[in-house]
Amino acid sequence: MKCLLLEGIQGKVFPGAVLLVRHRGYIRAHHAVGFTSGLPDAPPVQLQTNYDLASLTKPLATASAILLLVQDGLLDLGMSIDDLLQETKNSSLGRVLLKDILCHQSGLPAWRPFYQSFSPALPPNALSGQERAKAFLELILREGIEALSPPKSIYSDLGYMVLGFIVERITNQSLPDFCRCRIFGPLHASPLGFQGPNVSATLDSSIGGCAPTEHDPWRGRLLQGEVHDENAYALGGIAGHAGLFGTAEAVGQVTKAWLEGYKGTPGLLAPYLVKQFVAAQPGSSWALGWDTPSQPSSSGQWFSPESFGHLGFTGTSIWIDPTRDLEVIFLSNRVHPTRDNQAIKAFRPKLHDAIIQELGA
Numbered sequence: 254m255k256c257l258l259l260e261g262i263q264g265k266v267f268p269g270a271v272l273l274v275r276h277r278g279y280i281r282a283h284h285a286v287g288f289t290s291g292l293p294d295a296p297p298v299q300l301q302t303n304y305d306l307a308s309l310t311k312p313l314a315t316a317s318a319i320l321l322l323v324q325d326g327l328l329d330l331g332m333s334i335d336d337l338l339q340e341t342k343n344s345s346l347g348r349v350l351l352k353d354i355l356c357h358q359s360g361l362p363a364w365r366p367f368y369q370s371f372s373p374a375l376p377p378n379a380l381s382g383q384e385r386a387k388a389f390l391e392l393i394l395r396e397g398i399e400a401l402s403p404p405k406s407i408y409s410d411l412g413y414m415v416l417g418f419i420v421e422r423i424t425n426q427s428l429p430d431f432c433r434c435r436i437f438g439p440l441h442a443s444p445l446g447f448q449g450p451n452v453s454a455t456l457d458s459s460i461g462g463c464a465p466t467e468h469d470p471w472r473g474r475l476l477q478g479e480v481h482d483e484n485a486y487a488l489g490g491i492a493g494h495a496g497l498f499g500t501a502e503a504v505g506q507v508t509k510a511w512l513e514g515y516k517g518t519p520g521l522l523a524p525y526l527v528k529q530f531v532a533a534q535p536g537s538s539w540a541l542g543w544d545t546p547s548q549p550s551s552s553g554q555w556f557s558p559e560s561f562g563h564l565g566f567t568g569t570s571i572w573i574d575p576t577r578d579l580e581v582i583f584l585s586n587r588v589h590p591t592r593d594n595q596a597i598k599a600f601r602p603k604l605h606d607a608i609i610q611e612l613g614a
Contacts, residue, residue, distance in 0.1 A: 269298035270585035273501040283434035304584040307565030310497040316542020345398035355541040358400040368483035393538040417493025442506035447500035449490025531561040
């Protein structure tokens with residue numbers, strides 16, 4: 254496995270990476286390779302290096318939070334959005350069901366450059382989190398909902414922004430506070446959390462540091478320790494679709510909880526809900542907060558149909574195969590120095606195939 258990671262560095266897929274493989278409850282591989290960046294004097298990647306997890310925020314934070322709120326009886330997957338966000342009444346978004354947003358069947362578009370409505374020169378704490386959320390929700394409500402029959406999946410960051418707003422509205426807590434108190438803290442998943450001007454520090458940069466991502470022309474600087482996703486940055490680093498940072502080991506504490514829930518082990522997440530959340534929806538590979546293997550899949554050829562996982566734009570991924578009792582967490586910053594580097598698309602399935610072969614699984 255480590256040799257393949259080194260090949261990835263030589264092939265300029267990424268400057269460095271961390272891989273964690275847990276099989277049948279035992280760590281089979283935990284490797285750190287390469288450097289945090291391609292800059293002169295860049296430090297080597299360590300097992301404790303923090304990465305911008307990008308869209309891994311969706312399952313690790315947002316979907317986990319929604320599951321807990323369903324478990325608590327505060328939400329129901331059949332609720333419409335206008336039951337949860339008063340501002341959406343009499344809008345097409347208001348008629349969408351909570352479940353449909355979770356599985357990317359809301360009809361919302363994938364992405365919009367909302368961040369362009371905000372000045373990157375504006376001090377990060379100039380607007381409160383509530384003010385930023387209000388402005389973004391107004392922009393989302395201007396978007397049309399595409400009525401699809403039969404339902405069709407359109408992977409949507411906008412939908413997960415809405416889910417983040419719902420968590421905050423229902424709990425009267427910020428998304429980082431809720432996740433820290435109800436998910437990351439109880440699971441001893443540290444360091445794992447959001448980075449923003451109004452967020453309590455969760456990452457100890459003195460240990461493994463934080464791998465930089467891209468030089469962002471909008472912000473005019475190399476991004477390190479601040480979220481790569483521009484919309485998440487405009488939301489103050491707190492968003493339902495992106496914004497989470499952490500180490501592979503910390504991520505593994507959350508994936509372990511999902512796998513244990515799938516296996517029926519009593520714990521943080523109710524097993525009956527875990528099974529519901531990770532099941533692919535009809536006609537789609539998307540589940541509730543998770544993806545499942547399709548052809549071709551970033552999980553390679555051999556992960557079972559029961560597997561579930563997710564990718565992050567910055568070069569991160571999670572794949573969990575409950576049939577094999579296997580978790581694979583891969584963290585890299587493939588967007589350094591540029592997001593135009595697409596070599597990871599061929600690398601990911603090759604990595605997962607090599608892991609299955611090496612484990613004899």
